[in-house]
Amino acid sequence: MSHVVEAVVLDIEGTTSATGFVVDVLRPYARERLGTLLAERADEPRVARALAGARTELGEPDAGPARIERALVAWLDEDRKATPLKTLQGVLWAEGFARGELVPHFYGDVVPALRCWHAAGVRLYVYSSGSVDAQRAWFGHSAEGDLRTLVSGWYDTANAGPKREPGSYRTIAADTGIPPDRLLFLSDHAGELDAAAAAGWRAVGVRRPGEPHHGQDLRGHAEAGTFDDVDVVGGGA
Incomplete structure (x- = not known):
């Protein structure tokens, strides 16, 4: 089935990239360094905002760095x-x-497909639970070069909302200015596909062997084993 769309919106973990890289490489890397970051750089604006946000989420306005570190590590371990x-x-x-201590992982079919779609006039966006800063860094330091020039916009749960809520996809559609039925979402998670479809988007489930959601019931959504199986046709105005 061909998808005539103006844009493709990409999930990362389990879709463009291996979940195992996040679990086995990125999370331990962050875990080892959170304490030092909080102790030595608490006055940096992004770190200070995160500390304030952690205190709010904990309901403990006076929580110190040690308490916040324990909470962050617990949240990391539970993938909160x-x-x-x-x-x-x-x-x-x-x-x-x-x-260069970390090199982002992309499945081999991903980058060629993104370049092909971009060249055909299809806009590309990223929507991941990872922060926009992390997304930009991920796409900016791939083994195949800086991919950020392929991407028109970045969305996370902070600026768009939870990934299993239809309202988040309505927010993204409104921000891009693209009609919902001209947006295609690629994800490995049925709940996210459901939410996108409920907002009027097209949605394709990406099934990659070895991924946690590989055997998940996709509840009637179109499926693809790789990006090579996703037939995207540019349909911009």
Whole structure:
């Protein structure tokens, strides 16, 4: 089935990139460095905002760095989509990518497809639970070069909303100015596909062997094993 669309919106974890890279490489990297970041750089604006956000989420306005570190590590271990944690992870990962200590993972079919779609006039956006800073760093330091020029916009749960809520997809559609039925969302999670479809989007489930949601019932959504199986046709005005 061909998808005549103006834009493709990309999930990252399990879709463009392996969940195992996040779990086995990125999270331990952040875990080891959170304490130092909080202790030595608490006055930096992004870190200070994250600290304030963590205190609000905890309901503990006087929580110190040690208490916040314990909370952040607990949230990290449970994969909680907490904005303060995502912000601080984004800071650490961006610096790790920039120093070459980390190299983002992309499945082999992804980058050629993105370049092909972009060349055909299809706009590309990213919508991930990871912070926008982390997304930019991820796409900016790929093994195949800086991919940020392919991407027209970045969305996370802080600026768009939860990924399993239709309202988040309405927010993105309004921000891009693209009619919902001209947007295609690629994700490995049925709940996210459901939310996108409920907002009037097209949605395709990406099933990659070895990913946590590979065997999940996609509840009637179109499926693809790789991006090569997604037939995208540019349909811009």
